[in-house]
Amino acid sequence: MSYKVIIIDDEPLARSVVKEYLQKHAQLELVEECSNGFEGVKAVQQHQPDLIFLDIQMPKITGFEMLELIENPPHVIFTTAYDEFAMQAFEANAVDYLLKPFSQERFDKAISKWMEKNKTTDSKATENLLKEAARHPQQNERIVVKTGSKIKIIPVQEIHYLEAADDYVKIITAEGAFLKKQTMGYFEDVLDGSLFVRTHRSFMVNIQEITRIDPYEKENHVALLKSGAKIPVSRAGYPKLKSILGL
Amino acid sequence: MAVSPFQSKKFMVPFSLFWFVWISAHQLALYKMGLDWFTALTDSVVSNTLLIWGTWLVFTILRYYLPRKEGIFNLFLLVIVLTAAWFFAKTFIMNAIYPKNSVYMQIRNTTLPLRIGIAFLINGCVTMFAYAYYNWQEKAEADKQKTEAEKLTREAELFKLRQQLQPHFLFNALNSINALISIKPDEARKMVQQLSEFLRTTLKKEEKQWLKLDEELHSLQLYLDIEKVRFGNRLTTRIEADVDALTMQLPALLLQPLVENAIKFGLYDTTEPTQISIRAMAENNELKVVVENPFDAETSPAKKGTGFGLSSVQRRLFLLFGRNELLQTETKENIFITTVMIPQPQTINEEVQQ
Numbered sequence: 001m002s003y004k005v006i007i008i009d010d011e012p013l014a015r016s017v018v019k020e021y022l023q024k025h026a027q028l029e030l031v032e033e034c035s036n037g038f039e040g041v042k043a044v045q046q047h048q049p050d051l052i053f054l055d056i057q058m059p060k061i062t063g064f065e066m067l068e069l070i071e072n073p074p075h076v077i078f079t080t081a082y083d084e085f086a087m088q089a090f091e092a093n094a095v096d097y098l099l100k101p102f103s104q105e106r107f108d109k110a111i112s113k114w115m116e117k118n119k120t121t122d123s124k125a126t127e128n129l130l131k132e133a134a135r136h137p138q139q140n141e142r143i144v145v146k147t148g149s150k151i152k153i154i155p156v157q158e159i160h161y162l163e164a165a166d167d168y169v170k171i172i173t174a175e176g177a178f179l180k181k182q183t184m185g186y187f188e189d190v191l192d193g194s195l196f197v198r199t200h201r202s203f204m205v206n207i208q209e210i211t212r213i214d215p216y217e218k219e220n221h222v223a224l225l226k227s228g229a230k231i232p233v234s235r236a237g238y239p240k241l242k243s244i245l246g247l
Numbered sequence: 248m249a250v251s252p253f254q255s256k257k258f259m260v261p262f263s264l265f266w267f268v269w270i271s272a273h274q275l276a277l278y279k280m281g282l283d284w285f286t287a288l289t290d291s292v293v294s295n296t297l298l299i300w301g302t303w304l305v306f307t308i309l310r311y312y313l314p315r316k317e318g319i320f321n322l323f324l325l326v327i328v329l330t331a332a333w334f335f336a337k338t339f340i341m342n343a344i345y346p347k348n349s350v351y352m353q354i355r356n357t358t359l360p361l362r363i364g365i366a367f368l369i370n371g372c373v374t375m376f377a378y379a380y381y382n383w384q385e386k387a388e389a390d391k392q393k394t395e396a397e398k399l400t401r402e403a404e405l406f407k408l409r410q411q412l413q414p415h416f417l418f419n420a421l422n423s424i425n426a427l428i429s430i431k432p433d434e435a436r437k438m439v440q441q442l443s444e445f446l447r448t449t450l451k452k453e454e455k456q457w458l459k460l461d462e463e464l465h466s467l468q469l470y471l472d473i474e475k476v477r478f479g480n481r482l483t484t485r486i487e488a489d490v491d492a493l494t495m496q497l498p499a500l501l502l503q504p505l506v507e508n509a510i511k512f513g514l515y516d517t518t519e520p521t522q523i524s525i526r527a528m529a530e531n532n533e534l535k536v537v538v539e540n541p542f543d544a545e546t547s548p549a550k551k552g553t554g555f556g557l558s559s560v561q562r563r564l565f566l567l568f569g570r571n572e573l574l575q576t577e578t579k580e581n582i583f584i585t586t587v588m589i590p591q592p593q594t595i596n597e598e599v600q601q
Binding site: 010011012013014016017020035036038057058059060081082083099100101142153155 | 414415417418419421422423424425426427429430476477478479481514515516517518543545546
């Protein structure tokens with residue numbers, strides 16, 4: 001039985017260490033090396049690896065953001081030099097990680113741990129990890145989405161509003177709408193509460209985009225945005241919106 | 248500005264009490280000498296109201312003008328002038344009320360030297376008290392400022408420690424060495440030496456210290472060489488300095504965070520090869536250093552202009568020179584440009600020599 005492995009790290013020497021340590025494990029076959037998250041997404045989709053070695057701090061998108069873009073992400077062993085925030089997230093979700101520089105022994109231990117775990121997939125851990133990682137200081141100011149084969153980085157202040165759409169959330173910006181496979185609850189957790197308000201079960205709005213709030217039907221309201229969009233404000237959402245706007 | 252004691256209850260209660268007792272005593276003394284109750288009261292009230300005004304005047308004057316040790320004689324003058332003014336004002340008022348050879352005038356004339364003496368003493372005491380009070384206040388204010396300045400220094404020191412350690416940089420560099428050991432041992436050895444030299448020069452530097460530009464550029468070069476090993480072909484650097492700028496001076500560790508910031512944005516904001524350039528020149532007797540790095544205008548909005556690294560540099564420049572405009576950033580297409588001006592006053596040269 002052989003397993004497919006991918007290394008994703010922006011530093012060539014860091015990749016070469018993993019490659020070197022992998023030589024001891026004949027059952028692990030290195031199928032590709034990637035130097036950033038964009039290449040990583042592509043490679044993972046193409047090869048469907050069993051295991052990836054993933055760095056956190058990489059150009060453009062972090063390792064966490066890369067994972068968000070992949071449906072059913074493979075097992076991951078994180079490799080990082082120093083990132084207090086990431087380490088907290090790993091510890092909290094019992095995900096294995098290697099602190100650079102690491103030894104062959106420590107590497108072997110991570111592999112055998114994975115071998116045991118491989119039989120029982122735990123996608124919940126990855127999900128929780130990503131949720132936590134979304135608060136990473138480097139990430140909480142932007143959202144990374146995939147449109148077709150392209151990857152788009154949206155700075156949060158450019159978002160007009162978010163709308164729930166089945167299993168997805170529609171992110172509306174001046175450039176158009178982008179879909180992200182997430183829940184509204186997730187964005188409510190992750191986005192800055194002083195900038196985004198959940199005005200309705202299915203809507204979250206960037207308060208800087210609001211120009212007016214009008215009454216609508218009986219006890220509801222509607223928020224008018226600069227773009228002209230009208231966002232429903234529910235009975236529960238109205239007081240939240242009022243207090244944040246300081247009305 | 249010092250606070251006037253007249254606004255505090257703690258002062259006003261004993262102050263009023265004292266004058267109440269004093270006015271009564273004054274009245275009683277005159278009564279014992281043979282004046283009637285009403286005349287004694289009139290004299291006491293007029294005399295002491297004038298003195299209270301004098302007290303208020305002393306506190307007001309000293310609030311705005313607190314003499315140093317050399318000016319203490321002025322306080323003595325102030326007491327004499329006050330006493331004289333009190334004397335003339337009181338004589339003028341009482342003369343207007345009582346006829347020339349009344350019992351009151353006789354008693355007044357016999358007690359005159361004593362009363363002038365007492366007024367002089369009271370004015371003297373009040374002045375001394377006001378002087379001590381405002382001096383104490385000034386000292387408390389200075390102490391507060393000193394504590395605050397010390398706190399800032401401590402924070403700067405802590406920050407410096409963190410800057411020096413740069414765990415992310417350090418561990419990644421060690422990881423590169425770990426990789427090189429098995430594939431290119433000679434380069435591993437070279438990198439250990441570069442890293443050691445960089446750490447040594449950084450640790451040696453003091454926040455207060457001023458360095459010549461060429462020394463600072465040398466340690467920046469070491470830093471960039473280490474980063475180049477880490478990032479391979481992706482990172483190229485260019486350091487240029489005018490000859491007359493090389494001997495100019497700058498505070499230690501001022502450029503390091505700027506270059507770190509350039510690396511961070513240049514290398515993590517694009518996936519393309521990155522060139523970091525540092526140019527130094529002399530301009531109007533100031534040292535000008537320009538750091539440039541590429542960035543992605545689309546995903547890093549301009550508000551990121553002053554990241555953490557830059558705001559700390561701005562703060563340091565302000566603490567050193569009291570000027571806020573020494574650090575400027577701008578963007579030109581996809582290049583982020585940081586410009587820092589470092590004044591070179593004569594006094595700095597003297598400090599360096601000390």
